[in-house]
Amino acid sequence: MVGDIFYRIENERWAAYEEVLKICEFIAMRETRCGHWVMPKDGSISDRMRFVLNGDGRRYAYPSLEAAVASFKIRKRRQIEHLERQLTSARTALDLVEDGNYIVPRLLRITSAVQRTASLFTTTLTNLQWEADMLAMAGAMREEFAIATVPKQQTLFGE
Numbered sequence: 001m002v003g004d005i006f007y008r009i010e011n012e013r014w015a016a017y018e019e020v021l022k023i024c025e026f027i028a029m030r031e032t033r034c035g036h037w038v039m040p041k042d043g044s045i046s047d048r049m050r051f052v053l054n055g056d057g058r059r060y061a062y063p064s065l066e067a068a069v070a071s072f073k074i075r076k077r078r079q080i081e082h083l084e085r086q087l088t089s090a091r092t093a094l095d096l097v098e099d100g101n102y103i104v105p106r107l108l109r110i111t112s113a114v115q116r117t118a119s120l121f122t123t124t125l126t127n128l129q130w131e132a133d134m135l136a137m138a139g140a141m142r143e144e145f146a147i148a149t150v151p152k153q154q155t156l157f158g159e
Helices: 065-099 106-149
Strands: 005-012 019-031 035-040 048-052
Touching: 005 065, 019 065, 048 065
Parallel strands: none
Antiparallel strands: 005 019, 019 035, 035 048
16 A cells, blocks of 8 residues: 555675664555555655565565565575575686696697587588488489379370
């Protein structure tokens, strides 16, 4: 309903190592059958209106503070998963470089490119040979069909 309050939890960094949680409040400006258009309650001109869906799924802001906290926890757990995956990838890459496993000889790259080109060329030749065989077979069938179905020549006088 217009005038309802929606909540979103965000984290902010105030100093080099000081993280704080901020409760953002939004006020519903318009209502549709699918959701609400909300604006920050503090009237920040820089923030634009956002659409918040109705229902149980993910959304930008929630009608209760408990739901906003639960959403924040899910967002941060996913952020941790992504960052851990990136950290693992970076550590693996660093280990490979330190072990000297990063060098790929130029000859190997050229050989690989030649193999791909040869494979493509072979496939093209195979396709062309198949088309030629089909055309030859179609031509032979056309000749057989034409010979078998040629009617006897008749003249106007029945001769």
